[in-house]
Amino acid sequence: MAPGGEKTAPGPKPPLRAVPPPRPPLEVGAALAGRRLLITGATGFVGKVSLSLLLHRYPQVGKVFVLLRAGTGGSAESRFWDKVAGARPFDPLREQHGPRFEAFLRDKCTPVAGDVSAPLLGLSERDLAALAGLDLLVNCAGLVDFNPSLELAIQVNTRGAGNAVALCRRL
Numbered sequence: 001m002a003p004g005g006e007k008t009a010p011g012p013k014p015p016l017r018a019v020p021p022p023r024p025p026l027e028v029g030a031a032l033a034g035r036r037l038l039i040t041g042a043t044g045f046v047g048k049v050s051l052s053l054l055l056h057r058y059p060q061v062g063k064v065f066v067l068l069r070a071g072t073g074g075s076a077e078s079r080f081w082d083k084v085a086g087a088r089p090f091d092p093l094r095e096q097h098g099p100r101f102e103a104f105l106r107d108k109c110t111p112v113a114g115d116v117s118a119p120l121l122g123l124s125e126r127d128l129a130a131l132a133g134l135d136l137l138v139n140c141a142g143l144v145d146f147n148p149s150l151e152l153a154i155q156v157n158t159r160g161a162g163n164a165v166a167l168c169r170r171l
Contacts, residue, residue, distance in 0.1 A: 033060040038131060040067045040116050040164065041140030043083045050140050052089040055108055056096065065131060067114045067121055067141075080111035116141040116160035120167050134171045139164045 032054075039054075041047035054061060066084065068076040084090075085105055097104045112130075115122040116139070123131070143156045 029058050029060055032058045032062075034062040035135040036063045036065070036131075036133065037061070037136035037138060038065040038067060038112075038134055038167075039138045039140060040114075040121065040160075041142060042066045043068060043079065044140060044142070044144070045089075046142075047140035048084060048087045048089045050138060051084070051109075052087075052093060054138075055105075056092050059104075059108075061108065062135075064109050065127075065134075066109050066111050067116070067123075068111055069115050070113045076111040076113040080109065085109075116163055117155040119163055120170060121163050123167070128170070131167075131171055134168075137164055137168055 039047060039051055042051050051064065051066065054064070066076075066080055068079045068084075070076050071079055074082070085102075090101075093104070094101045110130075112123065112127045114127070120128065139161060141156065141160055143153050
C-alpha cells in the first residue's frame with residue numbers, strides 16, 4: 001500500500017529462471033579410488049576411527065600415508081602397529097580381512113615420521129618427495145586435554161592446522 005492507504009499496482013514479475021538439472025550424488029568410493037592421502041592424528045580416537053572407516057568403507061583408496069610422531073625410542077612404524085592398527089576401531093577390518101589384515105594394512109598404509117607442530121609437519125625431504133602429488137590431507141590431530149598449556153595448545157591446534165595448509169601448498 002502506498003502512503004495514504006491507496007493500493008499500488010504490482011510491479012513487473014521477475015523473469016523465470018531455468019532450474020539447473022540436479023547433480024548426481026557424490027560417489028565417495030569413486031572419488032577416492034586410487035587417491036593418495038595423508039592423515040594426521042591417527043593415534044587419537046578421531047584419527048583411529050577415521051582411518052579405520054576410510055579403509056573399511058573405501059578399500060579402493062590408493063595409498064594412505066599416516067603421520068606419527070616417532071616418540072621416545074620408537075619409530076613411526078612401530079607406533080603405527082602398536083598404537084593404531086591394534087586398536088578396537090580396526091576390529092571391523094580385522095573381521096573383514098581375517099589373516100590378510102596385516103597385509104592389507106601394509107599395502108594401504110605407509111607410516112611417516114612427523115609432527116603437526118613443526119613446519120611442513122616435520123617431514124623429511126625424502127618423505128616430502130614421496131608425498132609429491134598428494135591428493136588429500138585429513139587433519140585429525142589436536143589436543144583434546146581440558147587443561148593443556150596455552151603454548152602447547154596453540155602449537156598443535158592452531159599452528160598445526162597452518163602447517164598442514166603450508167604442506168598442501170608445497171605439495
